[in-house]
Amino acid sequence: MHKRLVEIEIDDKDLSVKQHMEPGKVLVLVLDGQKGKAYRCEAVKHGLTIVETTGGKSKRVTFEESELC
Secondary structure, eight states: OOOOOEEEOEETTTTEEOOOOOTTOOEEEEEETTTTEEEEEEOOSSEEEEEEEETTEEEEEEEEEOOOO
8 A cells, every 4th residue: 555644854953854846746744843753745636635633743644535527
């Protein structure tokens, strides 16, 4: 199974992340200061990319895709 959400590296010195733009893609970055982790995923082409939180912490990313008629 293809995993859409990918953890990305955080610079320990200043807690920054380095992420390049990818031509033709919309990328979503989730920077979770509660867990001290960072994630990236590609937004769906048509539909919703939803970052869900619980108690101020990231819980999951939901992808709702649709097609244009």
